[in-house]
Amino acid sequence: DAGVTQSPTHLIKTRGQQVTLRCSPKSGHDTVSWYQQALGQGPQFIFQYYEEEERQRGNFPDRFSGHQFPNYSSELNVNALLLGDSALYLCASSLSWRGGYNEQFFGPGTRLTVL
Amino acid sequence: AQSVTQLDSQVPVFEEAPVELRCNYSSSVSVYLFWYVQYPNQGLQLLLKYLSGSTLVKSINGFEAEFNKSQTSFHLRKPSVHISDTAEYFCAVSAATDSWGKLQFGAGTQVVVTP
Numbered sequence A: 001d002a003g004v005t006q007s008p009t010h011l012i013k014t015r016g017q018q019v020t021l022r023c024s025p026k027s028g029h030d031t032v033s034w035y036q037q038a039l040g041q042g043p044q045f046i047f048q049y050y051e052e053e054e055r056q057r058g059n060f061p062d063r064f065s066g067h068q069f070p071n072y073s074s075e076l077n078v079n080a081l082l083l084g085d086s087a088l089y090l091c092a093s094s095l096s097w098r099g100g101y102n103e104q105f106f107g108p109g110t111r112l113t114v115l
Numbered sequence B: 001a002q003s004v005t006q007l008d009s010q011v012p013v014f015e016e017a018p019v020e021l022r023c024n025y026s027s028s029v030s031v032y033l034f035w036y037v038q039y040p041n042q043g044l045q046l047l048l049k050y051l052s053g054s055t056l057v058k059s060i061n062g063f064e065a066e067f068n069k070s071q072t073s074f075h076l077r078k079p080s081v082h083i084s085d086t087a088e089y090f091c092a093v094s095a096a097t098d099s100w101g102k103l104q105f106g107a108g109t110q111v112v113v114t115p
Helices: none
Strands: A005-007 A010-013 A019-024 A031-037 A044-050 A053-057 A064-068 A074-078 A087-094 A110-114 B003-006 B010-014 B019-021 B023-026 B031-038 B045-050 B056-058 B064-068 B073-078 B087-095 B109-114
Touching: A005 A087, A010 A019, A019 A087, A019 A110, A031 A074, A044 A064, A074 A087, B003 B087, B010 B019, B019 B109, B023 B031, B023 B087, B031 B064, B031 B073, B045 B056, B045 B064, B045 B073, B073 B087
Parallel strands: A010 A110, B010 B109
Antiparallel strands: A005 A019, A019 A074, A031 A044, A031 A087, A044 A053, A064 A074, A087 A110, B003 B023, B019 B073, B023 B073, B031 B045, B031 B087, B056 B064, B064 B073, B087 B109
16 A cells, blocks of 8 residues: 655755645545745744645645545646745645544655755 | 644753653644654654544554643653654644645654663
8 A cells, every 4th residue: 555655756946936746645545735844943834725725724825735535636836936945844644524633644855945 | 814833942852761751732613633753864654644533542552642632731741662663753633614624833842762
């Protein structure tokens, strides 16, 4: 059973460019969350997708956008990159259901460096 | 909203010695509590969790954590560490009222085990 996969592993971009990161959830999972982990910090919640819609959003600007596809995979897009966007971007998947706890399974992350 | 404070940014410890990582949280609602471990250049792995019931929870590799509601703490302990326990450890909370399971992380504690 494949876990959460992310691509690419590493990415180098320059300021002002746009980037797309990809995530495939764990088999059977239908909800995808994205987190940003800056160097030396804990992960920060960006947003969460379920049924191809953004369900929750953290304190991130509109330059950060996402998408979820019918097969539950997801993309994270960042426009007009800033140096401060350099971070490890983590994708987590979970199985949606109401009234309880949804364990999130994390992928290995994509390391984005903005020069 | 929830917040998490990890009181130690780095904890050096000798092999076979005990270690304690401190975590305090703030929340106006009931929470679920987690400890994640991150090895170098990897994603997050769930170490243990508290959802309800017994306030002492244990992992398969010798870690344990105790939920203390009155002190709003969830400290992680291990009686005897190994070199392989060298990693970064993150405490996280999720509001029990949030069925989507969004996680709020602390800043992390780097554990360095030396012979």
